[in-house]
Amino acid sequence: xxxxxxxxxxxxxxxxxxxxxxxxxxxxxxxxxxxxxxxxxxxxxxxxxxxxxxxxxxxxxxxxxxxxxxxxxxxxxxxxxxxxxxxxxxxxxxxxxxxxxxxxxxxxxxxxxxxxxxxxxxxxxxxxxxxxxxxxxxxxxxxxxxxxxxxxx
Numbered sequence: 495x496x497x498x499x500x501x502x503x504x505x506x507x508x509x510x511x512x513x514x515x516x517x518x519x520x521x522x523x524x525x526x527x528x529x530x531x532x533x534x535x536x537x538x539x540x541x542x543x544x545x546x547x548x549x550x551x552x553x554x555x556x557x558x559x560x561x562x563x564x565x566x567x568x569x570x571x572x573x574x575x576x577x578x579x580x581x582x583x584x585x586x587x588x589x590x591x592x593x594x595x596x597x598x599x600x601x602x603x604x605x606x607x608x609x610x611x612x613x614x615x616x617x618x619x620x621x622x623x624x625x626x627x628x629x630x631x632x633x634x635x636x637x638x639x640x641x642x643x644x645x646x647x
Contacts, residue, residue, distance in 0.1 A: 501525065505536055508568040509549065509559060512639060514593065517559065519551040536569050540623040540634055561622070565591055567634040571627070585612060585645065589626060592641045599628035612645050 502522035509517045524534040528542075539547065546558045584600035591597070601624060603615040616637070626633040 503533060504550065506570065507536060507549065510565050510567070511559075511563050512565050512593070517549055517551060517557060519549045519557075522548055522550070535572075536567065537621075537623060537625050537634055540564070540567065541621045561636075562638070564623075564636050565593065565639045566597070566636060567623075568631050569634065571630070571632060584627070585615070586647065587612060587626070587643055588646050589635055589643050590641050591635070591639050593639075594641075597626055597628070597633050597635065598646060599626040599633065601626055612643060616640075616643060 503525060504520040505523050507519065507521050511517070521536055521539055523536070523539060526532070527534045527538050529538075540561060545561060547561050547564070549557050549559050551557055584602050586598070586600050588596055588598045601615070603619070619637070622638070623634045623636055626635055
């Protein structure tokens with residue numbers, strides 16, 4: 495790292511914008527996350543205060559994507575699964591977006607004993623994007639583009 499350049503970790507992503515345009519490329523992540531141990535992950539990047547997201551498109555061009563226009567972003571499943579170690583239980587849900595697409599998977603909210611419902615998580619979470627774990631990927635969904643949600647068994 496030089497004094498003029500901060501090295502980043504590239505992470506593959508497929509972004510779908512509100513109007514259906516799809517951008518495939520790489521995100522640029524920090525080597526360390528700002529609020530926890532370990533490297534920054536795509537959810538950290540989408541939920542930070544910056545309004546624009548730099549994405550290296552497949553053709554090499556760097557696009558600055560406005561986060562509010564991102565309906566969802568798909569990334570690969572994490573290599574490590576620490577949910578068992580942390581005792582986290584997933585909540586199986588289906589999210590239907592304003593464009594009519596529906597996505598099923600599990601979310602892992604930090605629930606309080608007094609407020610364990612899906613509606614509580616959706617209403618009280620300060621995060622703009624939530625992670626929906628499907629069998630083959632993680633979908634980072636912009637909560638502003640969720641038309642409705644339901645718990646599934």
